[in-house]
Amino acid sequence: MNAERPQLIGLPTRIRLSEVIGSGSFCTVWKARDSQTGQDFAIKLLSVQSGGALASERLEREARALSRLNKLEGAVSLHQVGITADGTAWLLLDFAPGGSLQDRLDATLTTALTTASTTAELEAEQALVALRESNEFLAASLFFTLAQAHESGVIHGDISPANVLFAESGKPLLADFGMAGLLGGGDGALGVVGFTPAYAAPERIRGGPPDQASDVYALAATLWHAKFGNPPGSARPQRSALPPNEQSELKRDWMQGALSELPAERPDALGVARSLSAPTKRHKRMRLR
Numbered sequence: 001m002n003a004e005r006p007q008l009i010g011l012p013t014r015i016r017l018s019e020v021i022g023s024g025s026f027c028t029v030w031k032a033r034d035s036q037t038g039q040d041f042a043i044k045l046l047s048v049q050s051g052g053a054l055a056s057e058r059l060e061r062e063a064r065a066l067s068r069l070n071k072l073e074g075a076v077s078l079h080q081v082g083i084t085a086d087g088t089a090w091l092l093l094d095f096a097p098g099g100s101l102q103d104r105l106d107a108t109l110t111t112a113l114t115t116a117s118t119t120a121e122l123e124a125e126q127a128l129v130a131l132r133e134s135n136e137f138l139a140a141s142l143f144f145t146l147a148q149a150h151e152s153g154v155i156h157g158d159i160s161p162a163n164v165l166f167a168e169s170g171k172p173l174l175a176d177f178g179m180a181g182l183l184g185g186g187d188g189a190l191g192v193v194g195f196t197p198a199y200a201a202p203e204r205i206r207g208g209p210p211d212q213a214s215d216v217y218a219l220a221a222t223l224w225h226a227k228f229g230n231p232p233g234s235a236r237p238q239r240s241a242l243p244p245n246e247q248s249e250l251k252r253d254w255m256q257g258a259l260s261e262l263p264a265e266r267p268d269a270l271g272v273a274r275s276l277s278a279p280t281k282r283h284k285r286m287r288l289r
Helices: 053-068 101-114 118-151 212-228 244-256 269-277 281-286
Strands: 015-023 027-034 040-046 078-084 089-094 164-166 172-174
Touching: 015 040, 040 053, 053 078, 053 089, 101 164, 101 212, 118 172, 118 212, 118 269, 212 244, 212 269, 244 269
Parallel strands: none
Antiparallel strands: 015 027, 027 040, 040 089, 078 089, 164 172
16 A cells, blocks of 8 residues: 655654554554664554544544553553644554464455366365464463453454454563453443454443453454354354354353453453463363363
């Protein structure tokens, strides 16, 4: 993508913007590099066309949330906050070269849909198997990160495959805290706006605010998609040989009941993380349920 480089007041001159790597209705994301160390960064700034108070609040809220989580290895780190020459806010963040979970899901789906030879079909199936097998590590790591975020008073509010990034090491990172609820300090949640319906808990669809229980549901729904090929509420066929009645039972038990319709019946994030990390055979089976 070609775009005019913004003037970022306060950004060290050694950090140079190179290219736009993402854009949406609220923000544009640039890739940048430190010319001295060679480290890459992502710079998120408000899109010129967004121009609203809500967009500005989202970016400010993300900055406040990430400032609480800067010591978490499983969350994208915030390095600096600033403004452009025209007064637009920007954030200097970790760059995640592994892309997003949504990218990986899209890539495996595209490969599966476009394969025309036996070899290509085998490669597509191997990619799907690799994604499923990595789901156990992915789940435990993300639930531990979510538990630490909750302990820090941060509610993510919009967990989805697009908001799970991968570091160069392959470690999954929770990202995009623009809809975060911040407990304590007078910062509430933005309300019902900004969630991704396919992964949102039932109470959020009905208009409820984000909380720890809805975060647990959204992460479990995200991981369900990673394993079975579609969100849990999708009408499209799941990537599973189980009959519908057994799929319903699996949903009920998935991640210790994290997809329960009732928030009070869902475990907390730490409980799910510990169950996924337990070394016993019993919990090895539970990882898939």
